[in-house]
Amino acid sequence: MDDWRGFAQQMASLARDLLAQESLNDTLERITTAATELVADCDAAGILVLRGNRVQSLAPTHQVVVDSDELQGRVGEGPCFDAARTSAGERQFRIADFTDEAERWPKYVPEARKLHLGSMMGFLLFTEDEDLGALNLYSYRPGAFTDTDETAGWLLASHAAVAFSSARTHAQMQEAIGTRHTIGEAMGILMGRHRLTEDQAFAALRRYSQDHNVKLREVAAQVCARGGLPRAGE
Structure with missing residues (x-):
């Protein structure tokens, strides 16, 4: 050169x-x-x-x-x-x-x-x-x-x-922000549908995540799409 x-x-x-x-x-x-x-x-x-x-x-x-x-x-x-x-x-x-x-x-x-x-x-x-x-x-x-x-x-x-x-x-930060937003939206859905507190709604998401070996953000995304936690077998 x-x-x-x-x-x-x-x-x-x-x-x-x-x-x-x-x-x-x-x-x-x-x-x-x-x-x-x-x-x-x-x-x-x-x-x-x-x-x-x-x-x-x-x-x-x-x-x-x-x-x-x-x-x-x-x-x-x-x-x-x-x-x-x-x-x-x-x-x-x-x-x-x-x-x-x-x-x-x-x-x-x-x-x-x-x-x-x-x-x-x-x-x-x-x-x-x-x-x-x-x-x-x-x-x-x-x-x-x-x-x-x-x-x-x-x-x-x-x-x-x-x-x-x-x-x-930057991509990791954007993903984290998106994940946090999705989890918050899912918690809001569960709180409104089942009259749960914020802590109870998060516990429900985490319990489903652990019981079904699904990542927490994926569970939250399903709740947002379905309007609630997926039923067994879905």
């Missing part, structure tokens, strides 16, 4: 754009799309989240990203695993040529070649408080990514991690 001033301007514009997205999914999709726009020779990008040994692909720009993530989950190894696992200690990696990495990931690399992958980079998305996943950039051409591209990817990942964390926190 020769025009660093132009890149800096693009990154500044992206930072504002990321904060303006309306949802977590929109934010993640903007991050991966930006990777294909801002990093030379990046043909596809995605975010991999590791839950134990279960792989989740977020905002993939192309099917090959999902295929690569699923492959790593199936064989239990791969570069994205290394980047996403906090115990690995690596915050970024670069595979210059997939044909040279069979010894490092003997199960993943031979199958990855069948996906026509030539090279890739990965960056751990992290803040001071948490690790969020890994941003992975793919190219079909071996030797596609340079040291300059790696620096650009690292800068993008730094912005992306902050935006990811902020968007997720």
Whole structure:
């Protein structure tokens, strides 16, 4: 990347754009799309989240990203695993040529070649408080990514991690507000229908939740939709 001033301007514009997205999914999709726009020779990008040994692909720009993530989950190894696992200690990696990495990931690399992958980079998305996943950039051409591209990817990942964390926190807050509103509405319905006190109405919701192994917010939503607690068998 020769025009660093132009890149800096693009990154500044992206930072504002990321904060303006309306949802977590929109934010993640903007991050991966930006990777294909801002990093030379990046043909596809995605975010991999590791839950134990279960792989989740977020905002993939192309099917090959999902295929690569699923492959790593199936064989239990791969570069994205290394980047996403906090115990690995690596915050970024670069595979210059997939044909040279069979010894490092003997199960993943031979199958990855069948996906026509030539090279890739990965960056751990992290803040001071948490690790969020890994941003992975793919190219079909071996030797596609340079040291300059790696620096650009690292800068993008730094912005992306902050935006990811902020968007997720906002989504969690919105969900909590919505849940609290739904539970309050359900309690009001039970109080009016059965002449219960506020404490009694909440106890009824909680008891149904425990007896039927249903989350409290789901019980509340059913009460709001039905006008009362569901009957046995419903």
